[in-house]
Amino acid sequence: MTFEMAAGNAAHTVSVTRKGALLHVAIGGRTLVVDARRVGDMTLSLLVAPEGAAALVQSVDVSLAAQRAAGDFDVHVAGRTIPVQVRQAGGFGRQKTAGAAVGAGPQRIVAPMPGKIVRVLVAAGDAVKARQGLVVVEAMKMENELRAARDGRVREVSVREGQSVDAGAMLLVVE
Amino acid sequence: MKKILIANRGEIAVRVIRACRDMGIGTVAVYSECDRAALHVRLADEAWPVGPSAPRESYLRIDAIIDAAKRSGADAVHPGYGFLAENEDFAAACRDAGLIFIGPSPEAITLMGSKTAARQAAIKAGVPVVPGTEEPLSEQTPDADVLKVAEGIGYPLMLKAVAGGGGKGMRMVSSPAELPAALRAARSEAQSAFGDGAVYLERRILAPRHIEVQLLGDHHGTVLPFVERECSIQRRHQKVVEESPSLAVSPALRRQMTSAAAAVARTVGYTNAGTIEFLLDSDGSFYFLEMNTRLQVEHPVTEMVTGVDLVQWQIRIARGERLDLDPESLLVPRAHAVECRIYAEDPENGFLPSPGRIQGLRVPQGPGVRDDSGAYEGGEVPIFYDPMISKLITWGENRDHALARMKRALAEYEVRGIRTTIPFFQWILDDDDFKAGRFDTTFIDRKLGAPGSGPLQVIDASHEELAMVAAAVHLFTRSAAAAPAAAPVSVWKQTGRAEALR
Numbered sequence: 001m002t003f004e005m006a007a008g009n010a011a012h013t014v015s016v017t018r019k020g021a022l023l024h025v026a027i028g029g030r031t032l033v034v035d036a037r038r039v040g041d042m043t044l045s046l047l048v049a050p051e052g053a054a055a056l057v058q059s060v061d062v063s064l065a066a067q068r069a070a071g072d073f074d075v076h077v078a079g080r081t082i083p084v085q086v087r088q089a090g091g092f093g094r095q096k097t098a099g100a101a102v103g104a105g106p107q108r109i110v111a112p113m114p115g116k117i118v119r120v121l122v123a124a125g126d127a128v129k130a131r132q133g134l135v136v137v138e139a140m141k142m143e144n145e146l147r148a149a150r151d152g153r154v155r156e157v158s159v160r161e162g163q164s165v166d167a168g169a170m171l172l173v174v175e
Numbered sequence: 176m177k178k179i180l181i182a183n184r185g186e187i188a189v190r191v192i193r194a195c196r197d198m199g200i201g202t203v204a205v206y207s208e209c210d211r212a213a214l215h216v217r218l219a220d221e222a223w224p225v226g227p228s229a230p231r232e233s234y235l236r237i238d239a240i241i242d243a244a245k246r247s248g249a250d251a252v253h254p255g256y257g258f259l260a261e262n263e264d265f266a267a268a269c270r271d272a273g274l275i276f277i278g279p280s281p282e283a284i285t286l287m288g289s290k291t292a293a294r295q296a297a298i299k300a301g302v303p304v305v306p307g308t309e310e311p312l313s314e315q316t317p318d319a320d321v322l323k324v325a326e327g328i329g330y331p332l333m334l335k336a337v338a339g340g341g342g343k344g345m346r347m348v349s350s351p352a353e354l355p356a357a358l359r360a361a362r363s364e365a366q367s368a369f370g371d372g373a374v375y376l377e378r379r380i381l382a383p384r385h386i387e388v389q390l391l392g393d394h395h396g397t398v399l400p401f402v403e404r405e406c407s408i409q410r411r412h413q414k415v416v417e418e419s420p421s422l423a424v425s426p427a428l429r430r431q432m433t434s435a436a437a438a439v440a441r442t443v444g445y446t447n448a449g450t451i452e453f454l455l456d457s458d459g460s461f462y463f464l465e466m467n468t469r470l471q472v473e474h475p476v477t478e479m480v481t482g483v484d485l486v487q488w489q490i491r492i493a494r495g496e497r498l499d500l501d502p503e504s505l506l507v508p509r510a511h512a513v514e515c516r517i518y519a520e521d522p523e524n525g526f527l528p529s530p531g532r533i534q535g536l537r538v539p540q541g542p543g544v545r546d547d548s549g550a551y552e553g554g555e556v557p558i559f560y561d562p563m564i565s566k567l568i569t570w571g572e573n574r575d576h577a578l579a580r581m582k583r584a585l586a587e588y589e590v591r592g593i594r595t596t597i598p599f600f601q602w603i604l605d606d607d608d609f610k611a612g613r614f615d616t617t618f619i620d621r622k623l624g625a626p627g628s629g630p631l632q633v634i635d636a637s638h639e640e641l642a643m644v645a646a647a648v649h650l651f652t653r654s655a656a657a658a659p660a661a662a663p664v665s666v667w668k669q670t671g672r673a674e675a676l677r
Binding site for chain 2: 001003005007008009010012014015016018023025027028032034036038040041042043044046048060062063064065066073074075076077078079080081082084086112113114115118138139142143144
């Protein structure tokens with residue numbers, strides 16, 4: 001079984017095959033031998049060693065949490081939380097192109113979490129500077145000011161003060 | 176006292192329920208709509224609904240809470256911290272309803288809750304205060320007048336909500352140009368958090384430490400101070416790491432500060448638990464900042480170094496018992512304790528709130544670890560309230576020992592499904608200045624804002640590789656186990672079968 005994966009700056013094709021009681025995991029041009037025991041729905045105990053090593057000694061306790069986007073996980077390992085994306089073959093190539101296009105085009109300001117619009121600081125047609133405050137969202141008892149990422153002009157404002165918004169709701173567009 | 180209603184939610188409601196249970200006292204939880212299955216509801220003997228999820232419609236509803244107390248037959252009310260804990264109308268309503276309010280008198284809350292009146296009380300007790308306005312500036316005070324007052328105090332200054340607490344409604348102002356915007360934000364935040372938009376101004380002491388003294392006062396005239404807490408590690412004026420004792424406080428300074436704190440409390444006839452906050456300047460001079468007329472979030476560090484159960488003493492004092500603790504022993508810390516406040520916030524993404532379902536939870540255990548939490552696996556972190564989900568406390572024979580245990584405990588702590596501030600604390604614990612105790616209240620904001628400061632988590636290629644191996648093994652073994660199963664079969668059985676076939 002083969003996956004395309006990315007974590008941080010690294011991207012790898014990862015293949016898993018069963019060899020008797022053990023798993024062989026090919027990653028980054030080498031093969032790791034893994035003894036995997038599932039100890040919970042999303043928790044595994046792994047003993048890991050490079051192929052050819054005398055014994056499996058590195059003990060790795062890992063847990064996963066599925067994230068909102070399909071194929072995205074937070075992997076908890078060695079006291080760290082590492083976001084990992086899993087895609088079909090070729091999936092990352094398409095995504096990268098899309099990401100670059102968004103970076104150059106209009107900037108869509110979306111609600112990072114469910115909350116209430118406390119203040120709208122700009123109107124459609126206003127010129128804005130980078131880091132200028134655009135809208136203030138109150139969530140979890142704190143007011144969070146969302147700012148422009150770069151200089152531009154407000155194309156549209158989709159919310160009004162006092163309105164409740166869901167996570168991901170489009171608030172305004174700067175171009 | 177046979178039954179106590181806890182007018183709060185989250186970890187502090189759980190903490191109070193535990194103290195009640197230790198004493199054989201019955202417990203009544205109250206809950207809002209979204210908290211029906213919250214941990215405090217599950218642990219209490221009884222639970223009464225008090226309204227919709229928005230705090231104003233439930234946990235801040237004095238009438239609904241008093242009604243629940245009466246109908247449940249509770250004879251006392253513990254307010255926790257936040258919500259109605261420092262609301263004199265609530266304390267008075269309890270008294271009027273024949274309920275014992277486990278906290279100070281409504282008069283003491285009114286007096287010390289007004290930051291300007293509290294300053295006057297400190298002056299009367301002979302304790303130095305930070306230069307600032309003696310009268311509150313109401314919401315109607317025009318900006319021009321506030322600017323004039325600010326001129327007299329000098330910049331930089333702190334703008335604070337008169338009814339404030341927990342960093343809400345507080346702003347630092349470095350120049351007159353920043354004042355109008357800061358004023359607008361502070362008033363609006365104060366209005367929404369406390370229902371009172373009045374503010375006051377105070378000179379900002381540059382690079383101070385925030386040191387506070389826990390007090391208990393009984394109804395027989397005894398006020399006892401405890402060894403100090405060091406609370407300088409703050410982000411946006413909100414404490415995030417606390418410890419006791421402070422490296423900056425010598426035994427001689429401890430005598431001075433604890434005596435000053437007790438003097439302020441005695442001046443106002445204070446009873447039950449309270450905390451006097453001081454700013455400690457680098458030259459050793461200290462200033463009264465404010466008094467918190469309630470149990471503090473960070474009370475466990477004091478409990479860990481003195482062995483005193485503060486919540487139990489709140490209850491004992493409220494039922495009229497004498498405070499017969501040995502005063503000297505409260506000033507000599509046994510060992511060292513440190514606390515990290517675990518928030519449902521994503522530290523790698525500007526500390527944005529990260530509410531949601533906790534898919535998995537592994538709580539640290541072992542020597543020297545205490546976790547005061549309101550979270551459980553499968554539980555929800557709602558969007559309506561403060562995003563703190565747990566307080567992790569460790570203690571050790573000395574500061575290094577306590578910090579080593581904290582580092583170990585944080586590495587064991589897994590909260591899956593939402594993001595938390597755990598990586599942020601791991602980053603602080605690795606900082607040389609923090610480890611050496613070289614810090615003041617600007618420490619976090621300075622370090623986070625430092626040019627070239629990268630992500631908080633140090634993740635090298637081997638961790639990334641392990642994470643990918645883990646994800647691949649997870650997907651592979653899950654699909655291998657799931658493939659032959661047509662009917663729903665437990666994962667345990669599937670795994671067992673898969674292993675038997677090998």
